[in-house]
Amino acid sequence: MSHKSSLRSLSVAAASAVLVSLPLALQAKAPEVSQDVYLDGLESPWDLAFMPDGTMFFTEKCKGLSVQLPDGTVNNLLGMSGSEGYAMTTDDLFCSGQAGMNGVTLDPDFADNHTIYVYSAYRVGDNPASNRVLRLKVGGDLATVSDRTDIVKDIPYKQAPTDHPFGDSGAHNGGRIRFSPDDGFLYVTTGDNHNSSLPQFGDNLGAKVLRIDGNGDAAPGNADATPEGFDPRIFTYGHRNVQGIAFHPESHQPIVTEHGPWHSDEVNALVPGGNSGWDPRPNMAGRGDCPDDYCGYQPNQNEGMDPEERSAYMPMTDLETYPDAMKPLWNNNGYSQGISSAAFLDGEQWGDWNGRLVVSFMGIGFGGTPVGQRINVIDLGADGPTVQDITEMPVPAGSARFRGLVMGPDGALYVTVDEGQVHRFTVE
Numbered sequence: 001m002s003h004k005s006s007l008r009s010l011s012v013a014a015a016s017a018v019l020v021s022l023p024l025a026l027q028a029k030a031p032e033v034s035q036d037v038y039l040d041g042l043e044s045p046w047d048l049a050f051m052p053d054g055t056m057f058f059t060e061k062c063k064g065l066s067v068q069l070p071d072g073t074v075n076n077l078l079g080m081s082g083s084e085g086y087a088m089t090t091d092d093l094f095c096s097g098q099a100g101m102n103g104v105t106l107d108p109d110f111a112d113n114h115t116i117y118v119y120s121a122y123r124v125g126d127n128p129a130s131n132r133v134l135r136l137k138v139g140g141d142l143a144t145v146s147d148r149t150d151i152v153k154d155i156p157y158k159q160a161p162t163d164h165p166f167g168d169s170g171a172h173n174g175g176r177i178r179f180s181p182d183d184g185f186l187y188v189t190t191g192d193n194h195n196s197s198l199p200q201f202g203d204n205l206g207a208k209v210l211r212i213d214g215n216g217d218a219a220p221g222n223a224d225a226t227p228e229g230f231d232p233r234i235f236t237y238g239h240r241n242v243q244g245i246a247f248h249p250e251s252h253q254p255i256v257t258e259h260g261p262w263h264s265d266e267v268n269a270l271v272p273g274g275n276s277g278w279d280p281r282p283n284m285a286g287r288g289d290c291p292d293d294y295c296g297y298q299p300n301q302n303e304g305m306d307p308e309e310r311s312a313y314m315p316m317t318d319l320e321t322y323p324d325a326m327k328p329l330w331n332n333n334g335y336s337q338g339i340s341s342a343a344f345l346d347g348e349q350w351g352d353w354n355g356r357l358v359v360s361f362m363g364i365g366f367g368g369t370p371v372g373q374r375i376n377v378i379d380l381g382a383d384g385p386t387v388q389d390i391t392e393m394p395v396p397a398g399s400a401r402f403r404g405l406v407m408g409p410d411g412a413l414y415v416t417v418d419e420g421q422v423h424r425f426t427v428e
């Protein structure tokens with residue numbers, strides 16, 4: 001053996017040793033990911049919806065609905081109260097705190113019917129506000145919308161500020177809307193409004209996931225699975241604040257992301273009629289009185305505290321009170337870091353990541369919790385769903401308050417960020 005070849009053998013052996021010592025997640029063939037700013041100069045962009053040719057509809061929370069054409073032209077379609085420069089402006093859509101114009105999605109038959117849906121806060125005069133799902137028709141020139149029909153009118157909205165963390169009006173507002181590729185129904189995610197009388201009660205649409213058709217009517221079958229007397233539009237209940245939903249590429253099971261209260265962000269796999277086990281009512285499950293009858297941040301709601309102690313007192317999924325509740329697939333290692341949106345990576349170019357769930361985090365640093373701005377890539381397995389592996393999307397251009405995740409027709413992952421941009425993650 002020559003000196004040269006023994007050196008080579010040595011270096012191969014050394015390389016193998018290094019490979020063996022790497023964590024499993026790094027041994028999986030992670031793709032080479034690039035990140036760039038696809039669209040800039042926006043104001044709190046929230047959600048996206050694509051046509052097959054790359055035409056991109058987007059919402060801005062306090063401005064309204066717009067569309068970017070493949071040549072880069074942006075048309076402002078539907079403006080909210082106070083907006084300027086839109087083809088149409090309506091004063092009954094408004095923003096406050098977390099509420100405003102949130103989710104957007106295209107009808108599965110958009111190519112034929114040019115129909116689009118948005119989720120928005122709504123108020124006329126001094127009347128109580130609500131959240132609505134609006135159905136609109138997009139003009140053939142992609143410069144106007146018309147034929148507005150409010151298909152859901154009664155999603156609760158937090159009317160007034162309270163003395164809770166993030167206690168503004170409009171808090172815990174849900175707002176993601178997506179059609180299932182399996183059953184063809186529209187799924188609508190809502191929040192608990194800091195109101196403990198919403199999650200476990202079926203007489204309201206707060207803290208739920210709804211399943212409806214394009215007219216806003218209940219999907220047949222909902223009521224067979226939920227407790228008696230529930231509003232038939234309810235698919236699952238007992239949630240806290242669901243702001244992400246995506247459908248497993250093989251089983252089509254809906255997977256949601258749900259914000260935790262200073263602990264335990266959740267990823268949940270929904271089953272019809274399922275209870276997510278969130279019940280922040282006072283004077284039950286070992287709790288006493290709570291501010292504004294909402295125990296959601298107790299105990300010690302404004303101070304840092306061990307997340308495990310919090311979880312024991314005010315669980316995100318109370319399996320003692322509700323033994324049949326849906327158990328989370330993952331609870332973010334007990335942390336709450338602003339889990340926001342969900343999507344499934346799609347395309348051979350993603351290599352081993354093709355078909356994996358991605359979930360985004362806006363980041364919240366509180367009481368010793370790491371801020372955690374990131375996008376996690378989660379392997380839910382073939383038969384699951386169970387969490388097989390979790391890794392992080394590289395962010396060569398830097399992290400941000402990642403708000404919304406949508407796969408583009410080109411196979412790239414598009415991400416709205418609160419800093420006013422749409423980021424694009426591509427693979428070679």
Ligand SMILES: [Ca+2]
Nearest residue numbers: 276277316317
């Ligand atoms: Ca739960």
